[in-house]
Amino acid sequence: MIITLKKGAPEHEINKLIHQFETQGLQVNMITGQNFNVFGLVGDTAKLDEKRIQANEWVENVQRIAAPYKLSNRMFHPEDTVVDVNGIQVGGENPIVIIGGPCSVEGESMMVEVAEKVKEAGGCMMRGGAYKPRTSPYAFQGMGEEGLICMDKARAKTGLPIVSELMSADKIDEFVKYVDIIQIGARNMQNFDLLKAVGKLDKPILLKRGLANTIEEWIMSAEYIMAGGNKNVILCERGIRTFEKYTRNTLDLSVVPIIKQKTHLPIIIDPSHATGDWKLIESMSLAAIAAGADGLIIEVHQNPECAWSDGQQSLKPEKFKQVVEKCKKVAEAIGRSVYEG
Amino acid sequence: MIITLKKGAPEHEINKLIHQFETQGLQVNMITGQNFNVFGLVGDTAKLDEKRIQANEWVENVQRIAAPYKLSNRMFHPEDTVVDVNGIQVGGENPIVIIGGPCSVEGESMMVEVAEKVKEAGGCMMRGGAYKPRTSPYAFQGMGEEGLICMDKARAKTGLPIVSELMSADKIDEFVKYVDIIQIGARNMQNFDLLKAVGKLDKPILLKRGLANTIEEWIMSAEYIMAGGNKNVILCERGIRTFEKYTRNTLDLSVVPIIKQKTHLPIIIDPSHATGDWKLIESMSLAAIAAGADGLIIEVHQNPECAWSDGQQSLKPEKFKQVVEKCKKVAEAIGRSVYEG
Amino acid sequence: MIITLKKGAPEHEINKLIHQFETQGLQVNMITGQNFNVFGLVGDTAKLDEKRIQANEWVENVQRIAAPYKLSNRMFHPEDTVVDVNGIQVGGENPIVIIGGPCSVEGESMMVEVAEKVKEAGGCMMRGGAYKPRTSPYAFQGMGEEGLICMDKARAKTGLPIVSELMSADKIDEFVKYVDIIQIGARNMQNFDLLKAVGKLDKPILLKRGLANTIEEWIMSAEYIMAGGNKNVILCERGIRTFEKYTRNTLDLSVVPIIKQKTHLPIIIDPSHATGDWKLIESMSLAAIAAGADGLIIEVHQNPECAWSDGQQSLKPEKFKQVVEKCKKVAEAIGRSVYEG
Amino acid sequence: MIITLKKGAPEHEINKLIHQFETQGLQVNMITGQNFNVFGLVGDTAKLDEKRIQANEWVENVQRIAAPYKLSNRMFHPEDTVVDVNGIQVGGENPIVIIGGPCSVEGESMMVEVAEKVKEAGGCMMRGGAYKPRTSPYAFQGMGEEGLICMDKARAKTGLPIVSELMSADKIDEFVKYVDIIQIGARNMQNFDLLKAVGKLDKPILLKRGLANTIEEWIMSAEYIMAGGNKNVILCERGIRTFEKYTRNTLDLSVVPIIKQKTHLPIIIDPSHATGDWKLIESMSLAAIAAGADGLIIEVHQNPECAWSDGQQSLKPEKFKQVVEKCKKVAEAIGRSVYEG
Structure with missing residues (x-):
């Protein structure tokens, strides 16, 4: 899962998010761009709720990479x-x-x-x-x-x-x-x-x-x-x-x-x-x-x-x-x- | 309800349709156009099924005039x-x-x-x-x-x-x-x-x-x-x-x-x-x-x-x-x- | 072309419409329904503008029967x-x-x-x-x-x-x-x-x-x-x-x-x-x-x-x-x- | 820009892609996931053509992060x-x-x-x-x-x-x-x-x-x-x-x-x-x-x-x-x- 953060997101907000994902057993990779920062989450993201993450005011966008279906996949x-x-x-x-x-x-x-x-x-x-x-x-x-x-x-x-x-x-x-x-x-x-x-x-x-x-x-x-x-x-x-x-x-x-x-x-x-x-x-x-x-x-x-x-x-x-x-x-x-x- | 018939519909087909509507208590008015004939049905058409009428191969088009809802109308x-x-x-x-x-x-x-x-x-x-x-x-x-x-x-x-x-x-x-x-x-x-x-x-x-x-x-x-x-x-x-x-x-x-x-x-x-x-x-x-x-x-x-x-x-x-x-x-x-x- | 008039359309409005169509060389057939009156127009309706007719406050609905295209028809x-x-x-x-x-x-x-x-x-x-x-x-x-x-x-x-x-x-x-x-x-x-x-x-x-x-x-x-x-x-x-x-x-x-x-x-x-x-x-x-x-x-x-x-x-x-x-x-x-x- | 690669993309294909982006002045960050690898590109990506990148058979998905418009932005x-x-x-x-x-x-x-x-x-x-x-x-x-x-x-x-x-x-x-x-x-x-x-x-x-x-x-x-x-x-x-x-x-x-x-x-x-x-x-x-x-x-x-x-x-x-x-x-x-x- 790829999460885009708005530029200017305060460090403590970023750390809070990283902590939140890590306690769910996910590995967080961060890329710093010109106008945005990006988190790449590695691990089983099927249980994450995109909309909940998107509710964070510093989150610009959330994109799932793996399909959300498994048994039919x-x-x-x-x-x-x-x-x-x-x-x-x-x-x-x-x-x-x-x-x-x-x-x-x-x-x-x-x-x-x-x-x-x-x-x-x-x-x-x-x-x-x-x-x-x-x-x-x-x-x-x-x-x-x-x-x-x-x-x-x-x-x-x-x-x-x-x-x-x-x-x-x-x-x-x-x-x-x-x-x-x-x-x-x-x-x-x-x-x-x-x-x-x-x-x-x-x-x-x-x-x-x-x-x-x-x-x-x-x-x-x-x-x-x-x-x-x-x-x-x-x-x-x-x-x-x-x-x-x-x-x-x-x-x-x-x-x-x-x-x-x-x-x-x-x-x-x-x-x-x-x-x-x-x-x-x-x-x-x-x-x-x-x-x-x-x-x-x-x-x-x-x-x-x-x-x-x-x-x-x-x-x-x-x-x-x-x-x-x-x-x-x-x-x-x-x-x-x-x-x- | 307005029913458009293809030009060239045989007379017995037209009569069959007229008969069918009249036995349902509807009054049938017919208008003869250049390329089509049109039936106007007067009476309670709410119980008629447009798709069934449209199944007739001589029917070009069926249009309801009265809304199909009553209690909410x-x-x-x-x-x-x-x-x-x-x-x-x-x-x-x-x-x-x-x-x-x-x-x-x-x-x-x-x-x-x-x-x-x-x-x-x-x-x-x-x-x-x-x-x-x-x-x-x-x-x-x-x-x-x-x-x-x-x-x-x-x-x-x-x-x-x-x-x-x-x-x-x-x-x-x-x-x-x-x-x-x-x-x-x-x-x-x-x-x-x-x-x-x-x-x-x-x-x-x-x-x-x-x-x-x-x-x-x-x-x-x-x-x-x-x-x-x-x-x-x-x-x-x-x-x-x-x-x-x-x-x-x-x-x-x-x-x-x-x-x-x-x-x-x-x-x-x-x-x-x-x-x-x-x-x-x-x-x-x-x-x-x-x-x-x-x-x-x-x-x-x-x-x-x-x-x-x-x-x-x-x-x-x-x-x-x-x-x-x-x-x-x-x-x-x-x-x-x-x-x- | 089929034109549906609201019930209660005053007679002079109806006559004005009939006159308008007849002067365009169209034949007008009228069907009196329970909640609506319907005009069927016979003749070359390709030149009529549905939207203009629909602008009349007594008109409920206008439906073209003949396709509006000719050369490709x-x-x-x-x-x-x-x-x-x-x-x-x-x-x-x-x-x-x-x-x-x-x-x-x-x-x-x-x-x-x-x-x-x-x-x-x-x-x-x-x-x-x-x-x-x-x-x-x-x-x-x-x-x-x-x-x-x-x-x-x-x-x-x-x-x-x-x-x-x-x-x-x-x-x-x-x-x-x-x-x-x-x-x-x-x-x-x-x-x-x-x-x-x-x-x-x-x-x-x-x-x-x-x-x-x-x-x-x-x-x-x-x-x-x-x-x-x-x-x-x-x-x-x-x-x-x-x-x-x-x-x-x-x-x-x-x-x-x-x-x-x-x-x-x-x-x-x-x-x-x-x-x-x-x-x-x-x-x-x-x-x-x-x-x-x-x-x-x-x-x-x-x-x-x-x-x-x-x-x-x-x-x-x-x-x-x-x-x-x-x-x-x-x-x-x-x-x-x-x-x- | 975020580019998702299929798992199993051969290393020389990955390197070719990295080289291609770097010669365009972009910085490439790579995240290795369970089923996919992800590139995050940092720099001016407005000139990149997503569809061209997507044509690569190892690319699963391309997502733009920055809006493609500038003067109106x-x-x-x-x-x-x-x-x-x-x-x-x-x-x-x-x-x-x-x-x-x-x-x-x-x-x-x-x-x-x-x-x-x-x-x-x-x-x-x-x-x-x-x-x-x-x-x-x-x-x-x-x-x-x-x-x-x-x-x-x-x-x-x-x-x-x-x-x-x-x-x-x-x-x-x-x-x-x-x-x-x-x-x-x-x-x-x-x-x-x-x-x-x-x-x-x-x-x-x-x-x-x-x-x-x-x-x-x-x-x-x-x-x-x-x-x-x-x-x-x-x-x-x-x-x-x-x-x-x-x-x-x-x-x-x-x-x-x-x-x-x-x-x-x-x-x-x-x-x-x-x-x-x-x-x-x-x-x-x-x-x-x-x-x-x-x-x-x-x-x-x-x-x-x-x-x-x-x-x-x-x-x-x-x-x-x-x-x-x-x-x-x-x-x-x-x-x-x-x-x-």
Whole structure:
């Protein structure tokens, strides 16, 4: 950690600071500049609080050099983490997984049908929302546990593992019972109590990036889950909020190489929420695969115009099938493959 | 609601849509343009889902005309809401409230001391965090219930009502017992299960704006609480995330007149989190009051350099007192006053 | 155009507005809603100024339905524009062009050498900056005309056409003389006098997206050039400014399908400025091609550590060659090819 | 400057770097950490290019400690700069200036009338656009020199100095002849050739912040002008682009104390462009004054509904007068005053 002191800091203030750091077991190196003095701290600085140091009126600036995350940090764990989802391996050199399904579960027969079509098209897992985060209290809030049961039936028919979003820790038992990957949604990426709760499980967790969270904050949320003991974290980029309003969000594909460089966790892309427009999904899916993503999660609905939510960003099954076919070609072009059941 | 159809939409598709809207009790008016056709829907469109309509391949665009919120909408409730906090009236023509206190509660004597200094300086309520949302799992997470008990003691000594952040619905009983205003933090602004939970109480709720949420989304979150039956909502702006990195966030003071125009709810400003820098707090506090805010919530700490969190954005009690004095003058200049105990 | 009037607008105000629109040759359709009245205007609304209409105190909202651009609008010009650059066709079904070269021209032998290496690696045009937009007045500002002459020499040796940035209209003659594609940089995307100046030429123009400009504003800047008579516009995405600071900018690849849908112009991607980090360029180049881009413009330097600018985002020639090879495979996977000299 | 090297950097690479810095007259201090090595450079680092250093593959990170600006830096010039505009002093302890006038000049009698009303209301300078930056090539582009002549006439009648925007260096002579403060607009904040051109004058320059530029970039643009020899720079905040769409831009009032802390230049606020909504101007004007701004620039039009541009954000003269009256009270509350002619 590098601490810049204002020129003119009184000697006793400097000594107080040095003493404070040394009693925490850190070694302090000082550089005297023309307009500033600089401390370089050597040792385990992860426990230091930058903001507390910055509160000192003589401190101009504090900069962390080592990343604040450890368990997720590739520097300390060079091998790729591979997450096992009912026998499907996600991450590392494994085939790319394509997950499909509706925004909201709308009933058993609907869910069974869409799962069958997803499987037929080449998807290897299904998604579906039973509890829905909706901006309006007047909008459909999801079928709840009944929705999870519908997905369970669809899994029985197709064998596809289930991804579904958990919004509240008091529903964890239901999710452990029915779901194969528990999704933490973008709006809950910094719901730290929820992160701690899923950190105690060993179920795979799909951690979506918050709509205005930095890559570092996102990794820190993964770190919360891992610090609780659950190492099965899959990261998912779903677009960030920017000034551009043509798309629902701005898909940040540069996170794919960055996450692979900074962490050892698998990363998948959600082009549906990122763009909010089914016409853009094919193009962004192919781009995600070319960029090196370990998977895709795509909204698929038999009849998007009648979907209970997110119709405008859902693919029809035939279109989804075309996308999967094209993904296979791009995967091959970069020396990978798409998972086939 | 205005729906734009692509030119060339087949007549049966148009008729299907008209039929669909009419069976929902809406009146459909159609305008034929050069390159588009437009439907104007008259009736209660709040229950319509724009995205579902947009999923229709012939639909170019959907625009809501009426705001999607009702209970919080000034159009349907022209008088200002005034929230009673242990006898202190917040909002409307009432005096401006200034809330002070530490980021984190650090113990009983500390909390009692800071509450006394806040009161002495002219603050009328105290803030303090018992459960802390921290980006890092390795950072101090708050004293928990013990922290609430410390605040309770400080209230007994000073009479100042308590504002504290609730992060998880399973702690509601503690908060109902000890706290006078329950704060929903920026990271939980769209934690809809938490909003529903506090909607069932009648305690005042301080709803902070999410760091990347639009004004409309923020009002919709207030609507969640009000739809549950709790009308005692106070909104709080605490800065939004932008590209600028000199400040922690960008304080958006234009929300003050906008919130007053769109809703009937009180609005207060948090210059501490907005700027992240104690040197900017005085200036932003005065600006907030001049803009018409109903209150301020400011971090105050006896010894910011030793604060367990957020030291760099905390005022020392003497500085806080100066800020309160200056606020009184600006309040007077715009024909208002600051609440005095 | 759809204009929403507040409920309670007096009849004479409504009639005044209707009259105002009718005298401009527009047909006015009115829909009476519960809380609002709505006018639908039919006719050529491109010349109307939304903001002027919005200035009327009875107007709640104004929404344009038809896009404000015409010459660049695919609706009125369904065939792809193909731009001829010294015999190389850019856009439409033509092979993808890969442009390489240094941020700044640093001398004749350097430029000749890098052009030769770009060509050898599979690039079909060279880039190089002679006039450099630098944030600091103390930074190297480019070699000026001498830089253009160095590029001219490099073209004589290799045959590669030249792309270079024009910052000021008073240098247009130099650029017409030496350069094959005139680049308008991100910071000048809304330098309207410069756009008008290059609109009078028939040279191809590479129009970079401004760092905080919407897609619509970008297309409107292309419209400025085309309205002046120059139809040879190539659009170039180079990343937008967001809250994320790990990358220099956030590359918005969704513009590729959007630009192709809204306009008929070619679109290329600049992964170097978008990411600011050479380690991310390969991944983003492959993604851009998979997304459907018509070309790439990549910074290449023999010795990035000694580059006079932008070293950290430049590829070494060997790495550039690898990227081109991989691009060819991805291009093939989506049914396209990379231009080969 | 602090340079972080990756652990494992070979000794000869480290020595090469040390040698490179030492030959530039810098003193190099090295700190050996657990996972990184750090260089602290002492000496004049303003001329170093961070990006060039970052291009070295062993460099993890480069951080500047001293600000990259000098002439505008308060550290080296502690006294406030006061800019003289035809005898009106702007900045320092001087009275606050309020500038009013239309977005576009629309003719002589209109301009004379509005200038008279601005003066009567308490404004001390007039604004007016003769050359207009418009997003659309089909929108009104300004009256050009004729517009400047109209303002000249209005100045003859009222004595109010003129502020007007220069878009292109080839019009500088006109501006020197007619205008008292030359405005550089937000879209040209990084039009470096234009900055260099006005840097050669001694006319006061009003430098607006670009809509997505950081405070540091803005100061660097002031530095361009000052480096050319023109020290008469007034900064103007006019809102930045964010995700919020209710307002045209987000007004960042925290720049007022920041600019005063980092630089010695005067800072004024433009609430009209910042909000894009006349109903928000009063509130934001009072807030700006309370925050410590040295002036306001407000759009005023006799008849906003008929304005040739920006009608929705213009005040009528009577409303402008009210705003000025209220500003006087807030100014007094903070110990300042508003300039009176």
